[in-house]
Amino acid sequence: MKEKFEPNIIGFLCNWCSYAGADLAGTSRIQYPPNLKAIRVMCSGRVNPIFVINALQQGADGVLIGGCHPGDCHYERGNYLARRRMAVLKKLLEHTGIDPNRVRMTWVSAAEGNKFAEVVKEVTEDIRKLGPMQHFKRENKW
Amino acid sequence: MVDEKELRDVVKKTISRDDVKYVVGYEKGTYGFQATPCFAYKPEDAEKFIFSPLCVHNLTVFPMLEEKPPLRKGEEPDTRKIGVVVKGCDSRAIVQILQEKGLERDKVVIIGIPCSGVIDPKKIEAKFPGHIKKVEVNDEDDKFAVTVDGKTQKIPKDELMPEKCKTCEYPNPVLYDILIGKEIKSKKKEDYKKVNAFEKKSMKEKWDYWEKQFEKCIRCYACRNACPLCYCKECMVDQLNPQWVRRSVNLSENTAWNLLRAFHLAGRCIGCEQCERACPMGIPLMKLNKKIEKEIKEMFEYEAGISAEEKPLLAMFKPDDPEEFIL
Numbered sequence: 001m002k003e004k005f006e007p008n009i010i011g012f013l014c015n016w017c018s019y020a021g022a023d024l025a026g027t028s029r030i031q032y033p034p035n036l037k038a039i040r041v042m043c044s045g046r047v048n049p050i051f052v053i054n055a056l057q058q059g060a061d062g063v064l065i066g067g068c069h070p071g072d073c074h075y076e077r078g079n080y081l082a083r084r085r086m087a088v089l090k091k092l093l094e095h096t097g098i099d100p101n102r103v104r105m106t107w108v109s110a111a112e113g114n115k116f117a118e119v120v121k122e123v124t125e126d127i128r129k130l131g132p133m134q135h136f137k138r139e140n141k142w
Numbered sequence: 143m144v145d146e147k148e149l150r151d152v153v154k155k156t157i158s159r160d161d162v163k164y165v166v167g168y169e170k171g172t173y174g175f176q177a178t179p180c181f182a183y184k185p186e187d188a189e190k191f192i193f194s195p196l197c198v199h200n201l202t203v204f205p206m207l208e209e210k211p212p213l214r215k216g217e218e219p220d221t222r223k224i225g226v227v228v229k230g231c232d233s234r235a236i237v238q239i240l241q242e243k244g245l246e247r248d249k250v251v252i253i254g255i256p257c258s259g260v261i262d263p264k265k266i267e268a269k270f271p272g273h274i275k276k277v278e279v280n281d282e283d284d285k286f287a288v289t290v291d292g293k294t295q296k297i298p299k300d301e302l303m304p305e306k307c308k309t310c311e312y313p314n315p316v317l318y319d320i321l322i323g324k325e326i327k328s329k330k331k332e333d334y335k336k337v338n339a340f341e342k343k344s345m346k347e348k349w350d351y352w353e354k355q356f357e358k359c360i361r362c363y364a365c366r367n368a369c370p371l372c373y374c375k376e377c378m379v380d381q382l383n384p385q386w387v388r389r390s391v392n393l394s395e396n397t398a399w400n401l402l403r404a405f406h407l408a409g410r411c412i413g414c415e416q417c418e419r420a421c422p423m424g425i426p427l428m429k430l431n432k433k434i435e436k437e438i439k440e441m442f443e444y445e446a447g448i449s450a451e452e453k454p455l456l457a458m459f460k461p462d463d464p465e466e467f468i469l
């Protein structure tokens with residue numbers, strides 16, 4: 001029997017908003033797919049595209065970056081800078097034939113547990129449709 | 143046509159200054175079609191300087207290669223300037239480096255040359271295969287006069303020019319201290335025809351194409367070394383802790399390298415095509431660079447290497463930057 005494909009998604013969530021939003025979703029017992037593996041970063045502006053590419057190499061089928069809403073960034077401008085970066089990265093991925101929908105970005109505040117669950121649901125379903133990321137997976141042959 | 147005598151005089155005058163360490167320009171190559179970079183440390187050296195459509199290199203890499211060894215006790219740092227001969231596109235690299243504060247303005251003397259197009263070494267080598275001696279190329283309006291073994295042929299420029307020259311919007315140096323000759327007028331326009339055509343392909347077609355290209359990469363980093371904007375003290379691919387990109391040569395690591403290299407040049411690449419020229423495996427790196435260039439023009443109304451006062455693209459933002467992709 002063929003196993004159902006369960007996407008593996010890495011979430012880079014900012015400490016002040018999205019991570020707290022995820023926390024709230026948890027403490028409020030809101031259900032959301034377990035496919036997202038959260039990595040806490042201090043700011044979405046900390047997310048270097050090298051993290052994203054590396055995640056895709058190491059077996060992630062998708063990446064979600066979560067930051068504070070515009071204007072709410074704890075460091076004032078980190079999320080704006082991340083937004084520019086990801087806009088460019090997505091265009092580059094698209095041009096090389098890697099579906100840009102594998103790299104997603106969201107604004108979730110610390111009070112939006114519901115929104116967080118919705119976003120994870122949506123992203124998981126989208127990536128489920130795209131199927132496993134096999135373009136340039138790293139082979140660990142030692 | 144550039145007056146080479148004027149160029150030599152300017153180089154001579156520049157190197158005679160006490161505050162100039164050396165001037166880098168072009169001299170005749172020892173074989174085949176390529177001119178090579180050359181250096182003037184004393185006024186006599188200026189005699190070998192030339193400028194012709196064979197001068198393809200972007201020499202602005204040289205000021206970035208200056209080593210700054212630790213000083214011995216009582217030793218003064220060498221604060222002398224470096225003179226660089228630049229074409230239109232090359233000068234944009236200096237502007238971009240100044241914008242990033244990679245170099246101070248008073249550390250370079252820019253000798254600008256208005257340029258009406260150079261020759262793509264790969265294209266001319268394909269036309270005259272195996273040819274190694276006595277080649278001369280002159281610029282004649284819309285043709286190159288190529289003299290091989292005493293025989294002159296006139297070849298339309300479009301057949302020999304690299305892509306960048308066909309759509310060059312800045313034939314005149316955007317920044318210079320001394321200009322050789324007169325500014326030229328050009329109505330050429332970058333229309334991103336090739337990028338647009340490639341965009342029409344399906345995801346699968348695109349990846350099939352790039353998979354083949356990235357598989358070829360031997361990770362020699364010639365593209366990085368030839369690029370005037372790749373001057374990081376330690377490149378991310380050389381980093382060992384953490385090691386983001388492994389050194390193994392395979393599709394996965396090659397793809398990571400090529401994507402990240404292109405990304406690192408986003409908003410910085412000035413389109414001098416040195417990376418693609420240097421690549422021994424013929425990987426069309428400009429296809430990635432041009433795509434990014436086009437997108438940032440559309441999304442952020444930004445063009446690299448035009449103004450040294452502007453802030454670097456990815457170090458600034460506008461509150462209303464595009465964000466339709468955000469959930």
Ligand code: SF4
Nearest residue numbers: 369411413414415417
């Ligand atoms: S990436 Fe290529 S075209 Fe762009 S500045 Fe560097 S060498 Fe020139």
Ligand code: SF4
Nearest residue numbers: 372374377378403406
């Ligand atoms: S590829 Fe990136 S890290 Fe490496 S030299 Fe170029 S800009 Fe620097």
Ligand code: SF4
Nearest residue numbers: 359360362363365421
């Ligand atoms: S020059 Fe070509 S082969 Fe060498 S590292 Fe760059 S892309 Fe790869």
